[in-house]
Amino acid sequence: MPTLNWIGKDVVVKHHKDVPFRLLEPDAALSCGAAGSGNLIVQGDNLHALKALLPRYAGQVKCIYIDPPYNTGNEGWVYNDNVNSPEIRRWLGEVVGKEGETLDRHDRWLCMMYPRLVLLKQFLREDGAIFVSIDDNEVGTLRLLMDEIFGSGNFVANVIWQKKYAVANDHKTIAPMHDFVLVYQRSPSWQRNLLPRGEEKDSQYKFEDEKGQFRSSDYTCAKTAEERPNLYYPVTNPNTGEEIWPKRTRVWSYSQDEHQRHRAEDLIYWGKDGKGKVPAYKRYKHALRNDGVVPQTLWPHEFAGHTDGSRKELREVLHDVPSVSDFATPKPSLLIQRILQIATDKDSIVLDSFAGSGTTAHAVLKQNAEDGGQRHFILVEMDENIAQNVTAERVRRVAGGYTNAKGQAAAGLGGGFQFCRLSSEPLFDAYGQIRSDVTFAELAKFVWLAETQTGYTGQADSPLLGVHEGRAIYLLYNGILKDKSVAGGNVLTAPVLAVLPPFDGPKVIYAAANRLGSRTARAGITFKQTPYALEV
Numbered sequence: 001m002p003t004l005n006w007i008g009k010d011v012v013v014k015h016h017k018d019v020p021f022r023l024l025e026p027d028a029a030l031s032c033g034a035a036g037s038g039n040l041i042v043q044g045d046n047l048h049a050l051k052a053l054l055p056r057y058a059g060q061v062k063c064i065y066i067d068p069p070y071n072t073g074n075e076g077w078v079y080n081d082n083v084n085s086p087e088i089r090r091w092l093g094e095v096v097g098k099e100g101e102t103l104d105r106h107d108r109w110l111c112m113m114y115p116r117l118v119l120l121k122q123f124l125r126e127d128g129a130i131f132v133s134i135d136d137n138e139v140g141t142l143r144l145l146m147d148e149i150f151g152s153g154n155f156v157a158n159v160i161w162q163k164k165y166a167v168a169n170d171h172k173t174i175a176p177m178h179d180f181v182l183v184y185q186r187s188p189s190w191q192r193n194l195l196p197r198g199e200e201k202d203s204q205y206k207f208e209d210e211k212g213q214f215r216s217s218d219y220t221c222a223k224t225a226e227e228r229p230n231l232y233y234p235v236t237n238p239n240t241g242e243e244i245w246p247k248r249t250r251v252w253s254y255s256q257d258e259h260q261r262h263r264a265e266d267l268i269y270w271g272k273d274g275k276g277k278v279p280a281y282k283r284y285k286h287a288l289r290n291d292g293v294v295p296q297t298l299w300p301h302e303f304a305g306h307t308d309g310s311r312k313e314l315r316e317v318l319h320d321v322p323s324v325s326d327f328a329t330p331k332p333s334l335l336i337q338r339i340l341q342i343a344t345d346k347d348s349i350v351l352d353s354f355a356g357s358g359t360t361a362h363a364v365l366k367q368n369a370e371d372g373g374q375r376h377f378i379l380v381e382m383d384e385n386i387a388q389n390v391t392a393e394r395v396r397r398v399a400g401g402y403t404n405a406k407g408q409a410a411a412g413l414g415g416g417f418q419f420c421r422l423s424s425e426p427l428f429d430a431y432g433q434i435r436s437d438v439t440f441a442e443l444a445k446f447v448w449l450a451e452t453q454t455g456y457t458g459q460a461d462s463p464l465l466g467v468h469e470g471r472a473i474y475l476l477y478n479g480i481l482k483d484k485s486v487a488g489g490n491v492l493t494a495p496v497l498a499v500l501p502p503f504d505g506p507k508v509i510y511a512a513a514n515r516l517g518s519r520t521a522r523a524g525i526t527f528k529q530t531p532y533a534l535e536v
Helices: 046-057 086-095 097-102 105-123 139-150 256-264 307-317 322-326 333-343 359-371 384-400 440-452 494-499
Strands: 024-026 040-043 061-066 124-134 155-162 178-185 207-209 212-218 280-284 349-352 376-381 418-422 464-468 471-475 507-511 525-529
Touching: 040 046, 040 384, 046 105, 046 376, 046 418, 046 440, 061 105, 061 333, 105 124, 105 139, 124 139, 124 333, 139 155, 139 178, 307 322, 307 333, 307 359, 307 384, 322 384, 333 359, 349 359, 359 376, 359 384, 376 384, 384 418, 440 464, 440 471
Parallel strands: 040 376, 040 418, 061 124, 061 349, 349 376, 471 507, 507 525
Antiparallel strands: 024 418, 124 178, 155 178, 207 212, 212 280, 464 471
16 A cells, blocks of 8 residues: 655654643633533644543544645635644644754645544544545645555545636636545444435426325336346236337336236336326335435535635624635535535534634534534634634524624524633643642543543543443542542542442552552452553
8 A cells, every 4th residue: 555754754653642631621701502512612722622622522523524724835814724834833843853844845734634633533433434625735645644544445535526616717727626525434334324305306206196206217227138038028008008118229127027016006107198108117205215315426516515605604604703804715514514414413523623714513503403413513723813703703603693794683503612722731740740720520531531542421420430341440539539538539448449339340440549459459450540540
């Protein structure tokens, strides 16, 4: 299999492990609706934000959509597509070192993308998938990068999305009209959904009888009488008595036994007056086993929207926000809705770590409103101004309702979100100790991730965090036992063991120290000392 190499790769391949864990700090003033809505907007560097989100969401996300920088060399956008911003250059200097000063823009782009994609993979459920928007500048390198991280066998499709409907007549070479959306599954257990049938498909069912609406389907197939002699036979129109043969270049699609069953069940259509000379098969709308359309790799703008419409859509909501004009090519919410229709269930978690103008959240709320779903979104946006005044503000307005530039009221789609920032200090201090202000509930998520490599969805109100693959996982920390024992319950002792919630099987116990001695093994306990065992 072809592999991709670039300057700085050997440094960034494992860089995600060196990114410190931080905590999420909610900001009630910038949040919207109930704090427990299940939706998040996180402001901060997406590499650090992803690491902070892992303890809760690892292995929990059904669908990831990202629209990363395309690396076009265009430095005029709100996002620096040249991957030459001060933030990226500073990061390269810190991570890659002096070698980073000589990287070309493709090397820089790959250095930026690799650790983020590695972390994103850890969020996906086994039946999840990731969709990545890109254009011609990096589609080739991205394909190789995704093959390396997700596995070439998990490649699903390279979708061509027609982003423009009008050709730029002043273009000097060949005018680009499309972008790509690369699709990879987490594992072969992912299954795509069928797309909803649109009005065009419904309009095909233009006939109706006492059984319901139906469309006529060809009764023949493209084989000759010599190839399928058993399918070359006469049929009789019961209304006229005329005997009809298929053309010599075709045969009937059904055997004589099947044809007799079709006659008995009135499944043959002979035209409006019943006197047609060619039979057709009745396909009833209500009898569809899979009521939908198979997704394709070509998405015209009528199907998935276009950039002109997406700009209007954004300005319709944020017409009074000056910085909105800087977004030259936001994605249309319809494009993301198509992805949601293909790749999510009604209760799925959807993650976008390059949130930008908040289109993904808008699409999630729209899709929920259309099909009654309860999908949740997680957005990450690095720029503080954009996160507050564009991303969060757009979602707040489409959720609660807004007035457009013409003074017309638009009804809200419902929903809300919690706005969070990253803690300025990591989970562990400079000496490797857990910060004193970390709560039991916060540390419980990191313990669960370290032990199971999955996100923690429990209540974190007991030292018994849960049972995973036949073993119970306990955490003694921060007075969870209400000071009934040594050091507020942070040390494993015989009295502490006696009051722990019982479990008849192997146990893993995280604590500051262990004073059970040889009894530890006899009790089926694997002891792990905090914070040293929390290298997740």
